[in-house]
Amino acid sequence: MSSRQSARASRLTEDEINHLIFKLHASLQHHSNSTCNKKRSAAKILKRTCNYIKKLQREVDDLSDQLSQRFASGDINAADADIITRLLQL
Amino acid sequence: MSSLSQNPKKTLSFSSTMKNPNYNPLKKRLASRFLKAMGRLKCKMSPFPATIEEKRRRHRAVRGAAYASMASAVGPRRAWSRALLRKMKGRKRARRNPRNVDERFGLNLNQLCDVVPGGEGMDSRSLLNETAHYIKCLVAQVQIMREILHSSSSSSTTL
Numbered sequence: 001m002s003s004r005q006s007a008r009a010s011r012l013t014e015d016e017i018n019h020l021i022f023k024l025h026a027s028l029q030h031h032s033n034s035t036c037n038k039k040r041s042a043a044k045i046l047k048r049t050c051n052y053i054k055k056l057q058r059e060v061d062d063l064s065d066q067l068s069q070r071f072a073s074g075d076i077n078a079a080d081a082d083i084i085t086r087l088l089q090l
Numbered sequence: 091m092s093s094l095s096q097n098p099k100k101t102l103s104f105s106s107t108m109k110n111p112n113y114n115p116l117k118k119r120l121a122s123r124f125l126k127a128m129g130r131l132k133c134k135m136s137p138f139p140a141t142i143e144e145k146r147r148r149h150r151a152v153r154g155a156a157y158a159s160m161a162s163a164v165g166p167r168r169a170w171s172r173a174l175l176r177k178m179k180g181r182k183r184a185r186r187n188p189r190n191v192d193e194r195f196g197l198n199l200n201q202l203c204d205v206v207p208g209g210e211g212m213d214s215r216s217l218l219n220e221t222a223h224y225i226k227c228l229v230a231q232v233q234i235m236r237e238i239l240h241s242s243s244s245s246s247t248t249l
Binding site for chain 1 (some may be wrong): 236
């Protein structure tokens, strides 16, 4: 496949962009309590998406910290994890 | 150290969480892989980290396990998970595609490809698709970690 051909094939139409952005917007709305404002610009939605991902990554980091401290205090041990995992295979 | 024979409530609280309808197949896969990874980590770790460096190492290990279990649960089906798996195996990055940045929102797409794993190699359409799926998995992972913390803390206070 020539590069020119693939460039043409992946050139987004305006409709496609709107559809994809709308999908992102929907997954953002699901997790925020703001009222739905259909007129948000695509650029704003992209910016909110970036910030949302960064926020989620910070949360993973923070929860990892808390979990690792729990390990230290012995609340979770290997036996528990094994048993929970076995119970999950229902 | 507490063991399950003495604290049956601990297992029951998390496993009953798993049984509720909010736990879709993806989330179950994520949860079981993450718990397995945590179990393996526990065997390696010393019970009480003496130094700050050990604490940091432990924190990094748990965080690494979180992303690793996300990537392996999704497998090679998604570009972002492939990129994470490549990173974990220490392989070189995939061949970079010429960025097909749409001038309409060129700037923000650049920011987006910084946060999504493997973003630099994607065209605009793939990047937007991958982002939506990546968000979904991140959200599920965060929920799982919160629930593990919650179930272990609630049972320890009922001792």
